[in-house]
Amino acid sequence: MKTIPYGRQSIEQEDIDAVIQTLTADYLTQGPKVKEFEDKFAEYIGSKFAVAVSNATAGLHIAVLALDLKQGERVITTPITFAASANCVRYAGGEVWFADIDSETYTLSLESTKKLVESKPKGFFKGIIPVDFGGLPVNLEKFRQLADKHGLWIIEDAAHAPGGYFTDSKGLKQNCGNNVYSDLTVFSFHPVKHIACGEGGMVTTNSEMLYRKLCSLRSHGIVKDNMNENHGGWYYEMQQLGYNYRLTDIQSALGITQLAKNERRVARRNEIASKYKDAFNGKVRYQSLPEGTLNAHHLFVIEVEDRKGLYDFLRTQNIYSQIHYIPVHTLPYYKAIGYQGADLKNAEKYYSKCISLPMYPSLTNKEQSFVIEKVLTYING
Structure with a gap:
């Protein structure tokens, strides 16, 4: 069996053709493909x-800046995520506070977050960054109720979850990133994610004010809206300290064709997840699925007692599983700040057992059957 990674991009001829067409066009960056990608993505998500x-x-960085996070202000997030979900707070000089995860969904626990928020006076925290871990949408309606009660903003980290949704108390499907219950949402276009642009990301919002701040912050803090009869077409103003965080037309062209295929690819990811669940039901734990929720399945994670043993065994079979994630509060940088004493038992227990199996649309039935066979062989001794 050839090498089977935990995730990989799916590039087809139409993706290649779109990139080549852009390479021969007038703009490689700051051109029309960026706006086209933004418009189509907003329409798809519903923002x-x-x-x-x-x-x-x-x-994530410009999201916290757009919400005016300042030095020393405090934000809550999950310890089971890639470090960027927390690092963005540190970039702005803020303090990161971790709440524990739900042991069934692996996402930020509403109860743990509520307990942490209510343990401090109102105004102590500024915001919450829930993560749609593995592709499973967080029920943001419930987090919004908590946030509104305590004057907090919400940034949804949906890097794993374009195409996922949860159902709110009104029976309405709420797409990840439509910002009905969040202020801002952030997506990733890394190659192993649903929409591959090489690198890239998207921030969605329903606030025109936040939108204008984001546009300025991603391009050096520069705006061109203040021209008058004394200024020519060259005129611009740098109104704040921004960054060069722009996406290129080349990447956007690829993103447009990838986006058009996301719905069927999410369906394929769920077919793969269903097959794993059928094979592992009653044998190992895996992420639960709340009623009315569609998991976009960036990952399929199982919990096993001998995680290191299974990881090593699978590599001998050319199956390259992965671990998602080392709890952020245990990383050396955050331990040095003083998080090593945090009471995050569910996160640490999860990490001791978690292993991500191959999950990507081009994974064949034969390859998946081989993965299942080898996992069961190992756990059955």
């Missing part, structure tokens, strides 16, 4: 505005 950025980390 009013979308801002393309160089990567999801950049998107």
Whole structure:
């Protein structure tokens, strides 16, 4: 069996053709493909505005800046995520506070977050960054109720979840990133994600004010809206300290063709997940699926007692599984700040057992059957 990674991009001829067409056009960056990608992405997600950025980390950074996070202000997030979900707070000089995960969904626990928020006076925290871990949407309606009660903003980290949704109390499907219950949402276009642009990200919002801030922050803090009869077409103003976080037309062209295929690819990811669940039901734990929720399945994670043993065994079979993630509060940088004493038992227990199996649309039935066979062989001794 050939090498089977945990995730990989799916590039087809139409993707290649779109990139080649852009390479021969007038603009390689800051051209029409960026706006086209933004408009199509916003329509797909169901948000009013979308801002393309160089990567999801950049998107998280300008998201906290757009919400005016200041030095020393505190934000809550999950320890089971890629470090960028927390690092963006540190970039702005803020403090990261971790709440525990739900042991069934692996996402930020509403109860743990509520307990943490209510343990401090109102105004102590500024915001919450829930993560749609593995592709499973967080029920943001419930987090919004908590946030509104305590004056908090919400940034949804949906890097794993374009195409996923949850059902709210009114029976309405709420797409990840439509910002009905969040202020801003951030997506990733890394190659192993649903929409591959090489690198890239998108920030969505329903607020025109936040949209304008994001556009300025991703391009050096520069705006060109203040021209008058004394200024020519060259005129611009740098109104704040921004960054060069722009996405190129080349990447946007690829993103447009990838986006058009996301719905069927999410369906394929769910077919793969269903086959894993059928094979592993009653044998190993895996992420639960709340009623009325569509998991976009960036990952399929199982929990096993001998995680290191299974990881090593699968590599001998050319199956390259992965671990998602080392709890952020245990990383050396955050331990040095003083998080090593945090009471995050569910996150640490999850990490001791978690392993991500291959999950991507081009994974064949034969390859998946081989993965299942080898996992069961190992756990059955």
